[in-house]
Amino acid sequence: MTDSVLHMEGISFTRGRREVLKGIDARFEGGVFHAILGPNGVGKSTLVEILSGQMDPDAGSTTLFGTPVRKLSARKVARQVAVVSQSHEVRFAFSVREVVMMGRHPHIDRFGSPSEHDFKLADEAMAVADIRHLADRPVTEVSGGERQRTLFARALAQDTPVLILDEATSNLDMKHTLSLLSVVREKVKRENRCAVGVFQDINTAALFCDRFHFLKEGRMAVSGSVEETLTPETLWEVFGVRARVMEDETTGSRQVLFNAGGFHG
Numbered sequence: 203m204t205d206s207v208l209h210m211e212g213i214s215f216t217r218g219r220r221e222v223l224k225g226i227d228a229r230f231e232g233g234v235f236h237a238i239l240g241p242n243g244v245g246k247s248t249l250v251e252i253l254s255g256q257m258d259p260d261a262g263s264t265t266l267f268g269t270p271v272r273k274l275s276a277r278k279v280a281r282q283v284a285v286v287s288q289s290h291e292v293r294f295a296f297s298v299r300e301v302v303m304m305g306r307h308p309h310i311d312r313f314g315s316p317s318e319h320d321f322k323l324a325d326e327a328m329a330v331a332d333i334r335h336l337a338d339r340p341v342t343e344v345s346g347g348e349r350q351r352t353l354f355a356r357a358l359a360q361d362t363p364v365l366i367l368d369e370a371t372s373n374l375d376m377k378h379t380l381s382l383l384s385v386v387r388e389k390v391k392r393e394n395r396c397a398v399g400v401f402q403d404i405n406t407a408a409l410f411c412d413r414f415h416f417l418k419e420g421r422m423a424v425s426g427s428v429e430e431t432l433t434p435e436t437l438w439e440v441f442g443v444r445a446r447v448m449e450d451e452t453t454g455s456r457q458v459l460f461n462a463g464g465f466h467g
């Protein structure tokens with residue numbers, strides 16, 4: 203049994219002169235790891251920015267546990283939704299530990315100070331993201347992948363029922379990609395949390411996610427379980443690429459085999 207945690211209805215959004223999203227309906231449940239997929243510029247980041255309350259849509263509504271997101275304060279949303287965004291920009295030279303501790307701020311009283319529990323969660327998140335050895339380094343002086351792991355750890359420390367990942371592993375090596383997404387999957391399955399990830403790499407998404415949502419030309423083109431949606435027909439329709447879809451006999455997960463010349467003009 204799955205519960206609807208986030209619900210989008212009739213979401214439309216125009217950026218510049220272009221209507222990027224055209225009446226999107228989607229449901230994101232607890233206990234499910236969702237993937238948002240689609241070509242560059244189709245509106246994946248825009249969709250998750252609206253989903254996490256960072257932007258208001260021109261039309262339609264998003265509810266979080268039944269309450270319209272626009273009626274909730276940023277602090278209330280941050281207690282429920284953590285985001286690892288695509289922008290890796292960190293302007294100030296906070297230490298890696300300080301950045302991870304920022305994930306606890308929504309939970310700490312305005313005039314209070316962090317508790318033992320806050321420090322413990324931040325420390326655990328740093329261990330999971332394998333950044334403890336970087337704790338005292340300025341975040342402006344670590345590598346792109348290390349910075350992304352720091353922002354991932356901040357979101358894990360935030361300890362929310364909803365986790366939104368916008369290409370959150372795009373700079374990570376394979377080992378850290380697998381280990382961090384395994385942790386997300388475990389939280390989704392064991393603790394009934396809801397995860398929504400934007401992915402460019404369909405095979406990584408197929409290893410960890412339960413449901414795929416493909417965007418095309420501002421609309422939700424195909425939505426459903428990985429088995430239903432990850433087909434050569436969908437890949438052709440959405441991305442204009444020819445590919446084979448294989449099922450790994452050992453793990454049962456679907457993987458795509460591309461070929462160098464297999465794309466539409």
Ligand SMILES: Nc1ncnc2c1ncn2[C@@H]1O[C@H](COP(=O)(O)OP(=O)(O)OP(=O)(O)O)[C@@H](O)[C@H]1O
Nearest residue numbers: 217218220222240241242243244245246247248249
């Ligand atoms: N700040 C902005 N101002 C105006 N237009 C924008 C802005 N950010 C994005 N856009 C435009 O909105 C559209 C959707 O962008 P968005 O970043 O949501 O796409 P995306 O699917 O996440 O793309 P990608 O796969 O390249 O990350 C694109 O046409 C983009 O050029």
